[in-house]
Amino acid sequence: MRNYDSIQHVRGDSLFIDDITPPQGTLYGYVYYSPIAHGKILQLDFSEALKSTGVKGIFSAKDIPGVNQIGGIIQDENLFAEDSVHFVGHPIAFIVADTQLHAHEAAKKIKSIYEKLPAIFDPRQAAAENKLIIPHRKFELGNIDSAWSECEYIIEGSVESGGQEHIYLETQGSIAFPTESGIKIISATQGPTAVQRTAAKILNLPMNRIEVDVQRLGGGFGGKEDQATAWACMAALAAYKLNTPVKLVLPRQEDIRLTGKRHPYSSDYKIGLTKDGKILAYEVTFYQNAGATADLSPAILDRTLFHCTNSYFIPNVRATGLSCKTNLPPFTAFRGFGGPQGMFVIETAIYKAALVMGMEPAEIQRKNLLNEGDELPYGQKTFNCNAIRCFDELDHKFSVKNIFQEIEEFNMKNKLVKKGAAIMPICFGISFTTTFLNQASALVHIYTDGSIRVNTAAVEMGQGVNAKLKRIAARTLSVNESRIKVDTTNTSRISNTSPTAASKGTDLNGFAVIDACNILIERIKKVAAEELGKDDASKISIIDENVFYENEPTILTFIDLVKKAYLKRISLTAQAHHSTPNIFFDLKSNKGNPFAYHIYGSAIIQVTLDCLRGIYEFDSVKVVHDFGESIDQIIDIGQMEGGIVQGLGWMTIEELIWNGEGKLLTDALSTYKIPDIHFAPKEIKIHALENSPNDFGPLRSKAIGEPPFMYGIGAYFALTNAMRAFRPNMKIKYDAPLTPEKILLNLYNK
Ligand code: MTE
Ligand code: HPA
Ligand code: MOS
Numbered sequence: 001m002r003n004y005d006s007i008q009h010v011r012g013d014s015l016f017i018d019d020i021t022p023p024q025g026t027l028y029g030y031v032y033y034s035p036i037a038h039g040k041i042l043q044l045d046f047s048e049a050l051k052s053t054g055v056k057g058i059f060s061a062k063d064i065p066g067v068n069q070i071g072g073i074i075q076d077e078n079l080f081a082e083d084s085v086h087f088v089g090h091p092i093a094f095i096v097a098d099t100q101l102h103a104h105e106a107a108k109k110i111k112s113i114y115e116k117l118p119a120i121f122d123p124r125q126a127a128a129e130n131k132l133i134i135p136h137r138k139f140e141l142g143n144i145d146s147a148w149s150e151c152e153y154i155i156e157g158s159v160e161s162g163g164q165e166h167i168y169l170e171t172q173g174s175i176a177f178p179t180e181s182g183i184k185i186i187s188a189t190q191g192p193t194a195v196q197r198t199a200a201k202i203l204n205l206p207m208n209r210i211e212v213d214v215q216r217l218g219g220g221f222g223g224k225e226d227q228a229t230a231w232a233c234m235a236a237l238a239a240y241k242l243n244t245p246v247k248l249v250l251p252r253q254e255d256i257r258l259t260g261k262r263h264p265y266s267s268d269y270k271i272g273l274t275k276d277g278k279i280l281a282y283e284v285t286f287y288q289n290a291g292a293t294a295d296l297s298p299a300i301l302d303r304t305l306f307h308c309t310n311s312y313f314i315p316n317v318r319a320t321g322l323s324c325k326t327n328l329p330p331f332t333a334f335r336g337f338g339g340p341q342g343m344f345v346i347e348t349a350i351y352k353a354a355l356v357m358g359m360e361p362a363e364i365q366r367k368n369l370l371n372e373g374d375e376l377p378y379g380q381k382t383f384n385c386n387a388i389r390c391f392d393e394l395d396h397k398f399s400v401k402n403i404f405q406e407i408e409e410f411n412m413k414n415k416l417v418k419k420g421a422a423i424m425p426i427c428f429g430i431s432f433t434t435t436f437l438n439q440a441s442a443l444v445h446i447y448t449d450g451s452i453r454v455n456t457a458a459v460e461m462g463q464g465v466n467a468k469l470k471r472i473a474a475r476t477l478s479v480n481e482s483r484i485k486v487d488t489t490n491t492s493r494i495s496n497t498s499p500t501a502a503s504k505g506t507d508l509n510g511f512a513v514i515d516a517c518n519i520l521i522e523r524i525k526k527v528a529a530e531e532l533g534k535d536d537a538s539k540i541s542i543i544d545e546n547v548f549y550e551n552e553p554t555i556l557t558f559i560d561l562v563k564k565a566y567l568k569r570i571s572l573t574a575q576a577h578h579s580t581p582n583i584f585f586d587l588k589s590n591k592g593n594p595f596a597y598h599i600y601g602s603a604i605i606q607v608t609l610d611c612l613r614g615i616y617e618f619d620s621v622k623v624v625h626d627f628g629e630s631i632d633q634i635i636d637i638g639q640m641e642g643g644i645v646q647g648l649g650w651m652t653i654e655e656l657i658w659n660g661e662g663k664l665l666t667d668a669l670s671t672y673k674i675p676d677i678h679f680a681p682k683e684i685k686i687h688a689l690e691n692s693p694n695d696f697g698p699l700r701s702k703a704i705g706e707p708p709f710m711y712g713i714g715a716y717f718a719l720t721n722a723m724r725a726f727r728p729n730m731k732i733k734y735d736a737p738l739t740p741e742k743i744l745l746n747l748y749n750k
Pocket of ligand 2: 225296299303333337431432433434437501502
């Protein structure tokens with residue numbers, strides 16, 4: 001099956017926000033924002049800007065009819081700055097004009113005077129000054145304090161990991177227009193309900209006066225889970241005030257400057273092992289750079305703690321997380337949601353331990369992999385645990401031992417070019433760790449011509465959720481997929497939606513679709529029994545649109561039943577709500593069963609490093625991954641490849657640099673390098689773990705969206721292995737991304 005969206009994409013037929021023909025009279029907005037990282041606004045003068053060509057209005061905090069508040073988890077973020085600004089890019093006002101150019105020109109005429117205040121950019125400094133978003137979080141298992149005395153080796157260290165800009169192809173944007181009942185917003189958001197709820201609050205309207213509609217996103221990757229809201233609210237505010245449609249699409253550079261990214265982390269670890277490599281104790285402290293407001297940082301910090309031991313069983317763990325408030329734009333969700341930051345630290349600890357102990361990292365990894373029934377630091381016990389299966393299968397399928405041997409031989413023969421490889425096992429929990437978000441609903445209509453329309457809370461952002469939902473509906477109803485159209489995501493049709501995130505889109509909405517389709521099946525089976533003059537509708541089955549009674553063919557078809565049902569005044573519309581069963585988490589003890597299940601897999605990443613220039617190429621990424629029973633293999637392979645390349649980019653070339661004043665210097669694609677087709681590994685080989693049906697996923701599938709990202713972490717260690725082949729006694733500071741510059745510094749420093 002093809003991802004049917006891709007055919008439209010290559011023809012240019014898909015409508016993104018900027019492709020929608022705006023209603024006549026639409027005005028265009030531009031965001032005016034703080035040029036300084038922290039300060040008081042002493043003066044703000046719009047008078048010249050208001051006289052500028054084409055300007056229809058300038059809106060700021062004082063124009064908000066409701067409350068100037070867009071915070072999701074914590075109410076600590078205003079839509080427009082009031083009397084102080086807290087980061088470069090902090091929105092201050094929204095200028096609306098007849099063209100985007102006029103709005104932008106007017107912005108240059110706004111006069112503002114600030115009193116600069118001291119700014120903090122380093123999370124450790126913020127922690128030292130007690131500038132925390134929430135009180136620290138702590139996950140504990142076993143008894144760490146008594147465990148150290150049993151360890152033969154204790155290794156300590158620090159790890160830095162950088163942020164990451166989303167670079168979704170479609171920048172943030174929305175169009176808002178007044179309707180008879182209120183405001184309709186077309187938004188590129190992963191969270192339509194967040195937009196609806198927040199716009200209602202800003203405009204002081206009940207939620208039933210705001211309609212949010214999402215056709216699709218040109219990528220979200222977490223960057224539009226929470227952070228599409230502000231732009232939608234600005235357009236809505238202006239549309240409401242001016243009673244005219246208003247469109248706001250951020251230019252790329254502004255998008256990079258104004259929006260949050262993956263959180264940079266600075267972490268300390270201490271790991272204790274027996275002499276044969278069993279990990280007995282692990283203590284870790286994460287300093288999360290949260291930026292100026294909470295956004296999703298507390299939930300992201302929690303996922304760092306959930307995944308701090310990756311796919312290993314460690315009996316004694318203490319993991320502490322501090323969400324540190326700094327004067328940078330609020331960092332936000334990005335594929336993996338804090339998980340990768342936690343997993344990078346434990347992998348570093350293992351690699352460092354291997355070095356000290358003279359062992360192979362893979363041996364330590366293998367010895368400590370999770371087994372069935374092992375307890376994770378948050379109290380959940382593993383089940384259907386495939387960590388070891390994937391790791392061993394990787395060896396079988398791809399002859400991992402030979403790979404390492406060949407690399408050694410290559411390195412003996414070559415002086416300036418070195419190869420390296422590393423294994424990266426993953427374990428990722430599937431469910432929103434915020435338990436209440438694990439719900440979704442579906443509304444399915446069968447029309448009298450037999451065509452079917454499916455509505456859910458899921459947002460299509462390139463991950464193929466619509467194609468998967470289409471298949472799920474077709475399979476459940478046993479009809480041809482061509483009958484089914486998946487509708488836009490719309491808050492008037494589906495209420496109280498959770499964002500499409502946490503890799504749960506297909507799971508949550510897919511189960512809701514199954515439930516709604518089953519209601520319809522029951523109804524039309526009854527119609528079939530009546531038509532056939534039978535009493536027992538349970539003996540009816542519908543297979544490939546044909547109706548059977550006791551497994552014998554009848555003259556009836558699906559389309560006959562639809563027509564008959566209508567004439568019999570039977571509803572051909574069904575709604576269903578699904579919530580993930582048996583999950584819970586206690587935020588006081590930090591124990592529970594937060595995840596419906598876990599994703600497992602193992603990858604080996606191979607790299608060739610030019611030790612003269614510091615540049616490198618990824619030769620291959622080979623993976624054994626647990627897909628469950630894939631709903632759509634092409635889509636799932638696409639998610640794997642995209643995730644892996646995005647993960648490699650985070651670890652190696654994507655580097656965010658702010659100057660000493662908190663201004664982002666890498667705010668364009670000329671200075672912020674993202675992976676392209678030349679950077680991508682020459683070979684990506686993916687083997688699906690066989691025989692692994694998942695009882696907790698629709699059609700026995702497993703979620704796919706985020707987990708592959710974390711295979712990319714192996715790139716860091718593949719590189720350090722190649723570097724060590726060149727300079728065996730190299731002392732390296734673990735500081736991702738490992739750019740060519742940093743490689744040269746590490747290879748040649750004194
Ligand atoms: N794939 C594409 N092409 N575009 C995206 O924006 N987002 C990722 C992942 N894969 C994304 C993607 C993230 S962060 C998540 S949480 C999941 O898709 C969300 O979709 P799902 O829940 O349907 O897997
Ligand atoms: N993942 C993604 N988004 C979220 C989560 C999560 O676990 N919890 C709250 N929002
Ligand atoms: Mo994904 S970071 O949960 O949108």
